Amino acid sequence: MIATRVLAAARTFAPRSRSFVPRPGLPRAILGAIIGFALGGGLAAELKAEPGQMLALAYLFGLAGFLLGVGAFRFWLTWAVGREIDVAEEHAAHGRAGEWQRYFRFTTDHKVIGVQYLVTAFVLFFTAGTAAMFMRFELAQPGIATNKELYNTIMSTHGAMMITVALVSIIGGLGNYLVPIMIGARDMAFPKANALSYWMLPLAILLVAINPLLGGFDSGWTAYPPLSQQANLGQQAYLMAFVTVGVSSILSAINFLVTVFRMRAPGMSLMRMPIFVWALTVTAALALIATSVVAAAFTMLLFDRILGTAFFRASRGGDVILFQHLFWFYSHPAVYIMALPGLGAILEVVPVFARKPLFAYPLAVLSFISIGVMSFMVWAHHMFVSGMAEFFHIPIMLTTELISVPTGIVFLSALGTIWLGRIQFKVPMLWVFGFIWAFLIGGITGVFLADVPTDIALSDTAFVVAHFHYTIVGGTIFGLFAGTYYWFPKITGRMYNERLGRLHFWWFTLAFNATFIPMFWLGIEGMRRRVADYPAEFGTVNLFISIAAFNIALSVGVFAFNMIRSWKTGPVAESNPWQAQTLEWQIASPPPIQNFDEIPTVTATPYQYGSPRPAAAEGSSGS
Amino acid sequence: MSPRRHLLTAGAVWVVLSVLGIVVVAGLQIIPVIASREAAIENHAFVLLTAVSVPVLMLVVVGLVYAALRFRAPNGTADGMADGIVDGPPIHGHRGFQAAWLAISLLMVLGLFAYGAVGLVEIRGAQAADFEVQVEAEQWAWHYAYANGVRSTELHVPVDRRVHLVIKSDDVIHSFWVPAFGVKQDAVPGHPTQIYVTATHAGTFPGMCAELCGLGHTGMTTTVVVADQAAVDAWLSNQPKPSPKPSPKPSPEASGS
Numbered sequence: 001m002i003a004t005r006v007l008a009a010a011r012t013f014a015p016r017s018r019s020f021v022p023r024p025g026l027p028r029a030i031l032g033a034i035i036g037f038a039l040g041g042g043l044a045a046e047l048k049a050e051p052g053q054m055l056a057l058a059y060l061f062g063l064a065g066f067l068l069g070v071g072a073f074r075f076w077l078t079w080a081v082g083r084e085i086d087v088a089e090e091h092a093a094h095g096r097a098g099e100w101q102r103y104f105r106f107t108t109d110h111k112v113i114g115v116q117y118l119v120t121a122f123v124l125f126f127t128a129g130t131a132a133m134f135m136r137f138e139l140a141q142p143g144i145a146t147n148k149e150l151y152n153t154i155m156s157t158h159g160a161m162m163i164t165v166a167l168v169s170i171i172g173g174l175g176n177y178l179v180p181i182m183i184g185a186r187d188m189a190f191p192k193a194n195a196l197s198y199w200m201l202p203l204a205i206l207l208v209a210i211n212p213l214l215g216g217f218d219s220g221w222t223a224y225p226p227l228s229q230q231a232n233l234g235q236q237a238y239l240m241a242f243v244t245v246g247v248s249s250i251l252s253a254i255n256f257l258v259t260v261f262r263m264r265a266p267g268m269s270l271m272r273m274p275i276f277v278w279a280l281t282v283t284a285a286l287a288l289i290a291t292s293v294v295a296a297a298f299t300m301l302l303f304d305r306i307l308g309t310a311f312f313r314a315s316r317g318g319d320v321i322l323f324q325h326l327f328w329f330y331s332h333p334a335v336y337i338m339a340l341p342g343l344g345a346i347l348e349v350v351p352v353f354a355r356k357p358l359f360a361y362p363l364a365v366l367s368f369i370s371i372g373v374m375s376f377m378v379w380a381h382h383m384f385v386s387g388m389a390e391f392f393h394i395p396i397m398l399t400t401e402l403i404s405v406p407t408g409i410v411f412l413s414a415l416g417t418i419w420l421g422r423i424q425f426k427v428p429m430l431w432v433f434g435f436i437w438a439f440l441i442g443g444i445t446g447v448f449l450a451d452v453p454t455d456i457a458l459s460d461t462a463f464v465v466a467h468f469h470y471t472i473v474g475g476t477i478f479g480l481f482a483g484t485y486y487w488f489p490k491i492t493g494r495m496y497n498e499r500l501g502r503l504h505f506w507w508f509t510l511a512f513n514a515t516f517i518p519m520f521w522l523g524i525e526g527m528r529r530r531v532a533d534y535p536a537e538f539g540t541v542n543l544f545i546s547i548a549a550f551n552i553a554l555s556v557g558v559f560a561f562n563m564i565r566s567w568k569t570g571p572v573a574e575s576n577p578w579q580a581q582t583l584e585w586q587i588a589s590p591p592p593i594q595n596f597d598e599i600p601t602v603t604a605t606p607y608q609y610g611s612p613r614p615a616a617a618e619g620s621s622g623s
Numbered sequence: 624m625s626p627r628r629h630l631l632t633a634g635a636v637w638v639v640l641s642v643l644g645i646v647v648v649a650g651l652q653i654i655p656v657i658a659s660r661e662a663a664i665e666n667h668a669f670v671l672l673t674a675v676s677v678p679v680l681m682l683v684v685v686g687l688v689y690a691a692l693r694f695r696a697p698n699g700t701a702d703g704m705a706d707g708i709v710d711g712p713p714i715h716g717h718r719g720f721q722a723a724w725l726a727i728s729l730l731m732v733l734g735l736f737a738y739g740a741v742g743l744v745e746i747r748g749a750q751a752a753d754f755e756v757q758v759e760a761e762q763w764a765w766h767y768a769y770a771n772g773v774r775s776t777e778l779h780v781p782v783d784r785r786v787h788l789v790i791k792s793d794d795v796i797h798s799f800w801v802p803a804f805g806v807k808q809d810a811v812p813g814h815p816t817q818i819y820v821t822a823t824h825a826g827t828f829p830g831m832c833a834e835l836c837g838l839g840h841t842g843m844t845t846t847v848v849v850a851d852q853a854a855v856d857a858w859l860s861n862q863p864k865p866s867p868k869p870s871p872k873p874s875p876e877a878s879g880s
Binding site: 148218227314318320355387397404405411415418420425433448454460526533577607 | 837
């Protein structure tokens with residue numbers, strides 16, 4: 001009954017012939033999502049489905065309704081029915097300069113999409129950071145101050161959201177904005193797919209955010225069965241959302257690869273590409289190859305939950321450890337999907353502020369590619385105590401330790417560039433120094449986790465928590481901050497406030513180290529991870545950690561204030577305030593809608609500092 | 624100052640700090656309580672890895688600090704890039720230095736691997752056992768079953784004997800961890816796992832579940848009592864034996880549906 005009524009309602013809103021959804025946009029997307037959600041839910045009710053099946057149908061229909069409503073498929077559907085699309089409409093979808101509404105629409109301009117990703121990622125970062133503050137509140141003193149179930153849910157949500165931040169912020173935000181410009185292209189290869197990959201995220205993120213309303217989930221972001229099979233509906237919300245993010249990630253990876261390999265300006269040979277572009281290229285290859293594996297694992301887990309399959313149910317012949325293999329086969333490369341863009345951003349910033357060519361550029365490129373290849377051979381180091389095949393510890397320990405060789409090249413390049421340079425300590429460069437320290441600590445402590453004898457003692461302890469925060473915050477977030485400050489004048493056309501930037505850097509860096517250094521000690525002393533309570537003897541250290549963690553949040557507040565205020569009222573920036581040599585700095589700030597009036601011809605790498613040659617490119621516009 | 628002088632000065636600082644660091648680290652006990660052969664091996668690995676880390680850490684830190692102090696541009700901290708900015712020397716790389724960096728890091732890694740592989744075999748290799756216990760994990764408690772049929776909620780093992788632990792779970796994944804023993808092993812539904820441990824000190828040690836297993840994970844702790852063989856035997860014979868057919872535990876799937 002309900003379904004029929006909903007269907008009738010849907011028909012009134014359904015697109016009439018000729019053009020699909022006359023004025024697509026966010027309001028229509030929300031309407032579409034609600035209609036789709038009701039349709040799916042109604043259908044499930046009609047079929048007498050269980051709650052899990054109902055949620056799945058409602059979400060699938062809701063996502064389809066959202067994407068249809070926002071206009072994600074209108075061009076493709078027009079083509080599909082054999083009509084030509086309206087060129088004026090296609091141009092309109094690209095957005096007009098200076099029009100704020102384009103940020104809330106299905107806009108195909110890569111610069112708009114980049115800003116959409118970046119802002120979304122920062123909003124998510126603040127949300128997940130708030131969840132971390134809740135955790136530190138609970139952990140500030142021994143005993144249970146809030147409640148264990150809520151703690152597990154908030155802890156899992158913090159992980160799920162921060163992983164998404166790390167996955168999409170640099171590649172989706174800075175990458176989308178900068179890669180086409182850096183290689184001298186007018187847009188990404190597939191602008192409509194690019195916009196689609198962004199618009200798949202909002203509903204998925206919302207679904208994770210509301211998971212506490214669905215009973216939460218307590219499995220952590222790793223979602224190991226059987227725990228994740230018995231958990232609440234919130235678990236399912238997370239699984240479905242993560243698969244959606246995965247599909248979006250694959251779409252965007254294809255787009256990056258095609259853009260980089262097919263759309264470079266004349267003279268932009270592979271070995272003249274900015275190192276940031278190289279980092280994103282390898283990242284995209286990793287995302288393309290690995291993501292489908294985790295999507296498959298999560299889908300199998302979903303089927304176990306809602307369709308009664310037994311892929312991971314030991315009692316019916318399934319294999320519990322298989323899930324971990326599939327999960328980490330993606331999720332270890334994912335660590336590099338998170339870190340490589342950060343490393344690329346850092347190596348892009350270093351030469352500009354050291355005023356020296358990037359040291360050992362070809363070796364850095366080679367190291368990125370080696371990291372990419374080797375990252376597929378190390379996944380089982382997450383499973384040294386899992387009960388996997390005994391012999392497998394040996395090769396995995398070897399490959400895990402070997403991958404530190406190409407990763408070390410990043411330090412060689414950064415230090416080699418800084419050495420004998422003429423360093424300008426602007427805010428982006430401060431983040432570079434912070435990055436090198438943090439990633440170094442992450443790398444060194446990683447060796448203790450790669451070595452099986454020490455890993456047996458450290459696995460599942462606070463040591464691991466400290467380690468991966470040093471690598472992911474160090475690798476991704478320090479890179480993200482460096483890149484955001486560095487490219488802020490390009491993206492907004494205004495300068496950020498240098499003093500506030502400095503305050504943010506020092507406050508964040510000191511608080512970050514004060515938070516996570518003691519956790520190494522706690523882990524060695526025997527404090528587990530993912531616990532809401534701990535022995536009283538760790539009380540003082542945990543209180544210190546909590547105070548330090550609250551300071552991280554305050555420092556991020558300074559960042560948010562600086563960004564918002566500078567975007568509105570900061571001093572107008574020159575087109576190339578850093579006197580950098582990559583192509584994006586040779587055009588106006590913010591860049592014109594087609595990036596280049598005339599596609600430039602590239603003659604060298606963009607790292608010719610100290611050489612008589614004035615710039616690496618000629619014939620670009622707007623400078 | 625010539626580039627050579629810079630390198631020598633920073634290099635000297637690096638050597639001094641590295642040597643000092645290694646001296647401090649060597650001989651440290653890093654695992655807080657060591658009550659087994661396995662924990663002793665792990666502590667040794669900790670000390671060695673820390674000692675190897677010191678020069679690596681110092682190399683980067685000295686490089687960073689030295690550069691920040693000596694290679695700062697005259698007006699390098701002013702707001703905005705100064706006009707008339709001066710570039711550094713156009714050095715794009717240094718073949719010898721790059722090759723040395725690669726070779727040294729590769730050798731270090733292979734050395735660490737060989738050392739780790741030896742430790743791994745010592746800890747996890749198959750061994751002849753003197754004493755068998757079955758460890759049963761469930762949400763959220765530990766149970767132990769001994770060869771003579773006795774069951775307990777505290778683990779009792781003899782000192783200086785090779786103990787073979789077979790670890791099982793029927794509901795979700797747990798992980799059996801006794802920090803003082805340096806052993807940690809997941810309990811996996813449908814797939815019993817095993818470890819060996821040789822306790823070297825008598826006493827009572829805490830154990831716990833190390834793998835997130837739901838609401839009661841935090842409180843899923845246990846106690847391990849290590850005593851000499853005679854005491855353990857006496858304890859075992861004083862325990863009530865359960866009826867020959869222990870009532871089967873209700874499986875969570877059966878009870879859940």
